[in-house]
Amino acid sequence: MAKLTVHHLQVGQGERIPFLLEELGIPYEVKLYQRSPFLAPPELKEKHPMGASPLLEDATSDPENPLLLAESGAIVEYVINKYGNGRLSLPPTHSSYADYVYWLHFSNGNLQPTIFRKFYARMFGLDEQDQRYQDTDERVKRAVGHLNNCLQSNDYLAGDEFTAADVMTTWCFTTMRRFMPMDLTEYPGITAWLKRVTARPAYQRAMKKCDPDEDLEALISAAGPPRFVPKS
Ligand SMILES: N[C@@H](CCC(=O)N[C@@H](CS)C(=O)NCC(=O)O)C(=O)O
Structure with missing residues (x-):
């Protein structure tokens, strides 16, 4: 089973990832950060060079050294292809x-x-x-x-x-x-x-x-x- 944590800066685009994971029925945890005052707080900035939300932490393969992925579009494609069997995407053969x-x-x-x-x-x-x-x-x-x-x-x-x-x-x-x-x-x-x-x-x-x-x-x-x- 996937071991996923979504780092979400509240009131922001990080919500896309829990929305996707809920749709796919994939279990996850969410770690919330508050804006400080508008941008990311130091704890989030320290987690990744871009310091922005969302971040997906995936401890499935290596719990000691989890993978950390930024960019909501990249995270969406990663989750769909790695854990979602392509659900919520359309294949190249689809007319749309x-x-x-x-x-x-x-x-x-x-x-x-x-x-x-x-x-x-x-x-x-x-x-x-x-x-x-x-x-x-x-x-x-x-x-x-x-x-x-x-x-x-x-x-x-x-x-x-x-x-x-x-x-x-x-x-x-x-x-x-x-x-x-x-x-x-x-x-x-x-x-x-x-x-x-x-x-x-x-x-x-x-x-x-x-x-x-x-x-x-x-x-x-x-x-x-x-x-x-x-x-x-
Ligand atoms: N293109 C990135 C944008 C990430 C981004 O800028 N997220 C905002 C939240 S809406 C953020 O973390 N801002 C805080 C900051 O830049 O300090 C993505 O799609 O994930």
Whole structure:
């Protein structure tokens, strides 16, 4: 049996891994870290050169010297292929394989960097009338609109089946909005998908373990959850 520990910085993308492990029915433990005040506390920074969450510790092969893996996308592929028998992924022979691979990588490779560019434009004081700010805003709308179009005609990102692409993307429209407010009223494909995905028992169980204080209704509402306020 796998001996897995997920290191999760609370209110963050680390929740993806417990969500995946719950879906796959793979046992794990979770070690929680609190933001200090916004970023990782020293204990998490010491664990890995990047000091970011999630981290997966796998003591299955060598309990004395467990493997430590960072990057949520890498962890998702590792778990699915090593312990999940490929479940929640689509094989190359599947007609939606290209869609699966595309959306699996879209959240970390495109959506998040696009949203953070706008976040920094605002943080560094660019006025909303500034063309450079407007360019970042236009690109966010393009990325979110693109995802919404996909979800207007499909139940899940890769088509009819729930896959790891949905696991990777969910937090971008739930917990991530605690840092990057985004109204989803104009994106009914995304809000309907959020309801479907977050109603899954695996998501509910994962969030109870990762962030029991989060208000799940607020996380999926079109208006979005309240801004994150660090504990003093
Ligand atoms: N691309 C990485 C990003 C990891 C990351 O930046 N995680 C955030 C949590 S949402 C973090 O740990 N931030 C704390 C810090 O950078 O100090 C992944 O997908 O795992």
